[in-house]
Amino acid sequence: MSPFPTSTVLGYPRIGPRRELKRALESYWDGRSTRAELERAGAELRARTWRRLAGLGLEGLPSNTFSLYDHVLDTAVLLGAVPERYREAADPYFAMARGTDGLAPLRMTKWFDTNYHCLVPELGPDTAFKLDAAKPLGEIREARALGYETRPVFVGPVTFLLLAGALDRLDDVLPLYEQLLGELAAEGVAWAQLDEPALAADRTPEELAAVRAAYERLGAVRARPRLFVASYFGEPGAALPALAATPVEAIGLDLVRGGVPAVDLAGKTVVAGVVSGRDVWRTPPERALATLAALSATGAERVVVSTSCSLLHVPHDLADEPELDPALRARLAFADQKVAEVVALAGALDDLPASGPRESGPSVALPVPPPDGGRSPYPVRAAAQAARLGLPPLPVTTIGSFPQTGELRAARAAVAAGTLTEDAYERRVAAEIERVIRLQERLGLDVLVHGEPERNDMVQYFAERLDGFAVTRNGWVQSYGSRCTRPPILHGDVRRPAPITVRWAEHARSLTDKPVKGMLTGPVTIVAWSFRRDDLPLRDVVFQVAEAVREEVADLEAAGLPIIQVDEPALRELLPLRRAAQEEYLEWAVAAYRRATSGAGDSTQIHTHLCYSDADQILAAIDGLDADVTTIESARSGARILGAVEGFGRGLGPGVYDIHSPRVPPAEEVEELLRRTLRALPAGRVWVNPDCGLKTRTYEQVEAALTNVVTAARRLRAGLSPA
Ligand code: MET
Numbered sequence: 215m216s217p218f219p220t221s222t223v224l225g226y227p228r229i230g231p232r233r234e235l236k237r238a239l240e241s242y243w244d245g246r247s248t249r250a251e252l253e254r255a256g257a258e259l260r261a262r263t264w265r266r267l268a269g270l271g272l273e274g275l276p277s278n279t280f281s282l283y284d285h286v287l288d289t290a291v292l293l294g295a296v297p298e299r300y301r302e303a304a305d306p307y308f309a310m311a312r313g314t315d316g317l318a319p320l321r322m323t324k325w326f327d328t329n330y331h332c333l334v335p336e337l338g339p340d341t342a343f344k345l346d347a348a349k350p351l352g353e354i355r356e357a358r359a360l361g362y363e364t365r366p367v368f369v370g371p372v373t374f375l376l377l378a379g380a381l382d383r384l385d386d387v388l389p390l391y392e393q394l395l396g397e398l399a400a401e402g403v404a405w406a407q408l409d410e411p412a413l414a415a416d417r418t419p420e421e422l423a424a425v426r427a428a429y430e431r432l433g434a435v436r437a438r439p440r441l442f443v444a445s446y447f448g449e450p451g452a453a454l455p456a457l458a459a460t461p462v463e464a465i466g467l468d469l470v471r472g473g474v475p476a477v478d479l480a481g482k483t484v485v486a487g488v489v490s491g492r493d494v495w496r497t498p499p500e501r502a503l504a505t506l507a508a509l510s511a512t513g514a515e516r517v518v519v520s521t522s523c524s525l526l527h528v529p530h531d532l533a534d535e536p537e538l539d540p541a542l543r544a545r546l547a548f549a550d551q552k553v554a555e556v557v558a559l560a561g562a563l564d565d566l567p568a569s570g571p572r573e574s575g576p577s578v579a580l581p582v583p584p585p586d587g588g589r590s591p592y593p594v595r596a597a598a599q600a601a602r603l604g605l606p607p608l609p610v611t612t613i614g615s616f617p618q619t620g621e622l623r624a625a626r627a628a629v630a631a632g633t634l635t636e637d638a639y640e641r642r643v644a645a646e647i648e649r650v651i652r653l654q655e656r657l658g659l660d661v662l663v664h665g666e667p668e669r670n671d672m673v674q675y676f677a678e679r680l681d682g683f684a685v686t687r688n689g690w691v692q693s694y695g696s697r698c699t700r701p702p703i704l705h706g707d708v709r710r711p712a713p714i715t716v717r718w719a720e721h722a723r724s725l726t727d728k729p730v731k732g733m734l735t736g737p738v739t740i741v742a743w744s745f746r747r748d749d750l751p752l753r754d755v756v757f758q759v760a761e762a763v764r765e766e767v768a769d770l771e772a773a774g775l776p777i778i779q780v781d782e783p784a785l786r787e788l789l790p791l792r793r794a795a796q797e798e799y800l801e802w803a804v805a806a807y808r809r810a811t812s813g814a815g816d817s818t819q820i821h822t823h824l825c826y827s828d829a830d831q832i833l834a835a836i837d838g839l840d841a842d843v844t845t846i847e848s849a850r851s852g853a854r855i856l857g858a859v860e861g862f863g864r865g866l867g868p869g870v871y872d873i874h875s876p877r878v879p880p881a882e883e884v885e886e887l888l889r890r891t892l893r894a895l896p897a898g899r900v901w902v903n904p905d906c907g908l909k910t911r912t913y914e915q916v917e918a919a920l921t922n923v924v925t926a927a928r929r930l931r932a933g934l935s936p937a
């Protein structure tokens with residue numbers, strides 16, 4: 215039997231260095247190319263990946279890490295879990311991923327604590343599983359034809375079922391994994407990788423028993439490849455001894471987020487994730503080598519060098535960023551550089567002395583700065599704001615952005631290319647703001663926004679204007695399907711050299727007599743959606759950004775904006791996977807938000823906004839933000855949140871318009887949602903707004919939808935007894 219290769223990665227970016235997959239997908243979806251052409255583009259990317267990995271000297275090449283849309287969706291297809299209603303669609307795979315005219319797509323959720331979104335498999339009591347291993351087998355053969363033996367990668371049964379909320383189907387699913395292993399063995403595959411990131415979160419005794427039972431059973435398959443179970447995104451905790459007691463031959467550990475475990479791993483291969491798949495920093499070799507040496511204490515039979523998780527979460531290649539400051543570049547590693555690090559560490563492994571556990575622990579946490587008691591209690595503020603703003607009951611507002619037209623995007627690209635002057639661009643932005651203000655006045659909204667036309671992205675815009683951040687040109691990371699983001703790199707101390715948003719907010723305010731709200735991104739979200747330095751505790755980094763936001767709040771206030779919104783859609787995202795660490799996180803995250811906003815006077819109304827984040831799980835923390843008004847996604851998720859908001863003490867706007875859909879909700883539907891809201895909350899505290907920003911919609915859709923929203927609010931307003 216072949217031993218595990220000395221070096222590997224758990225996965226690799228699949229979007230392509232120039233977002234080739236994005237282009238191929240969008241062209242297929244638009245009907246500009248055929249399914250066969252799309253398949254060809256995928257095959258080219260896979261071939262490129264294997265050649266690249268082998269060229270960098272990596273020994274253990276993974277396969278089946280490529281996906282046309284999402285690896286969780288691929289697993290559902292592998293197991294035959296395609297809900298009946300999609301089977302008749304022209305392309306069932308993309309119907310599940312994106313929906314069709316008549317069908318809503320599968321639900322989406324964050325892949326653990328990353329900003330990658332996976333689809334949620336839909337398993338009903340009558341889902342009839344049936345193995346379809348065509349994709350992994352096809353990739354194995356494809357690689358072989360190019361001269362590469364690969365290790366196919368799958369989402370493991372426990373993680374897959376936990377994502378689907380259906381661990382009770384384990385006994386129905388395991389026979390398919392058994393069958394899969396049989397087919398892989400018949401194909402001559404030496405090793406198979408089963409990913410179990412769900413082990414990095416707290417698991418109940420029943421769930422741990424399921425882990426053990428599952429891998430006992432898969433280990434008992436007579437003709438099978440050797441099994442490599444990869445845990446990542448944190449320590450596997452109690453799942454590790456459970457796993458170690460099963461016949462699996464190799465176990466993957468995330469040694470960037472977790473330490474060397476005090477668990478007997480005799481007889482096992484440890485696939486040591488010492489190179490981070492979650493950041494863009496170079497790996498200090500001394501640290502990695504010390505960790506690798508310390509693994510000898512586990513009694514592992516063999517240690518293999520790897521990444522802490524798939525490289526899916528980092529950009530392809532630093533070589534594509536010639537414009538970055540050389541001093542910063544020297545500190546960075548993207549996917550290809552990380553592969554080279556893995557290879558180099560594997561080369562040094564033979565010379566390692568066996569040594570004790572590594573000494574350096576996590577950095578000591580500083581006490582959270584006390585919230586400064588800047589603002590008066592809510593009732594005092596509410597009265598001051600009511601007097602200043604004079605709003606009707608059920609005030610109608612939006613979340614900030616208005617459609618980002620192709621024209622705006624083209625203008626921004628033209629400035630970057632030097633074919634449009636900065637002046638001309640700014641005139642273009644000013645005109646767009648005027649258009650947005652006039653539209654809102656005409657539609658009868660109560661609190662207006664400037665529409666954010668000047669922002670390429672709600673985080674990058676700020677990162678480009680704060681010291682301590684760098685932005686990349688090609689540093690794309692897949693968010694879901696064909697969608698990518700370019701997370702800024704937060705590499706130094708954060709400072710705000712000059713006001714950022716004041717000029718455009720002021721312009722908007724000068725155009726109307728209605729109240730205008732200034733729009734900012736909050737400190738947690740700015741940090742969550744950036745690659746961040748790891749030489750300071752996360753919390754200290756967030757507090758630095760909070761100071762910059764606080765200065766911006768002060769300047770907006772001084773410029774006369776009566777309302778300031780500070781968005782925190784990523785508040786839930788940084789929540790640690792382990793419950794024991796969650797409270798501490800929420801405490802400092804809330805404190806940072808309050809630090810950013812508590813300089814505002816009582817008569818300045820502070821709004822916050824959250825979306826797509828299972829907000830009901832962190833409602834107490836959201837309440838703790840102490841914002842005067844919280845707007846929150848609700849329509850998209852069937853107004854589930856209404857069941858949890860009863861005790862919420864201040865203004866609340868559960869969304870009444872699902873902005874992710876091109877569909878325009880009729881006024882009656884909005885009215886019905888508002889009635890439900892009014893049954894859950896006192897009328898005096900209810901705000902009326904969409905789920906999120908409108909930037910991905912067209913003006914036509916937005917105008918029609920907001921017309922209906924205003925109509926519904928007015929109808930209900932008329933029926934309210936004066937307070
Ligand atoms: C993902 S939350 C987006 C909030 C932002 N103000 C917008 O409207 O686009």
Ligand SMILES: [Zn+2]
Binds near residue numbers: 823905906
């Ligand atoms: Zn939002």
